[in-house]
Amino acid sequence: MTGQNQGGAARQPRRRGQGELESQVLAELRRAPHPVNAGWVQERLGGGLAYTTVITILTRLHVKGVVERERSGRSFAWTATADESGLAALRMRKVLDAEADREAVLASFVTALPPGDERLLRDLLAAAADEGED
Missing domain, CATH: 1.20.5 (Single alpha-helices involved in coiled-coils or other helix-helix interfaces)
Structure with a gap:
């Protein structure tokens, strides 16, 4: 019964923890040799992640100030401006600011x-x- 639970339905993929996907996207951008598009990031993340999900994460990271984007044709090329410790520090400040x-x-x-x-x-x-x- 590999891949199925006792009810016969296929197992759901493991859900990522809060912020885990953002960290993964940021890590891929930091490995990029130059500004890259969302499709490039999507390919490196694998796992059947939807293109729209990658765009959403990139946009959130842009709003947080840890990635930059520049117009490239009809889309954007993305570059990391912070590392994972910078992203964690932003999360900590956000929690502190809410108190x-x-x-x-x-x-x-x-x-x-x-x-x-x-x-x-x-x-x-x-x-x-x-x-x-x-």
């Missing part, structure tokens, strides 16, 4: 960090403060 008590959220976040991550965060904040003094 009324930023201080409480940040305090809870910092106190929940493992010691090594807390130390890293402190070092990054100190380095950013030093850059601001220059």
Whole structure:
């Protein structure tokens, strides 16, 4: 009964986690040798992903400011302007911006960090403060 559940219906493909498809699209754009069209991205992602889905993800990434697009004929050529860590940072800021008590959220976040991550965060904040003094 490979490929079927007990009711005889074919198994559904695994759903991607929230943001997983955006990360995959961004990774492919970062591997691209030059600005590429949505069809190029669709081919590299495989798995029967619809062209319209790729366009939707590219457009969302453009709105978030992590990809740029330039007119190329009747469509666009797309280029990554951020990496996956930049996309994750945007997500974190979006969550923080949605909360009324930023201080409480940040305090809870910092106190929940493992010691090594807390130390890293402190070092990054100190380095950013030093850059601001220059």
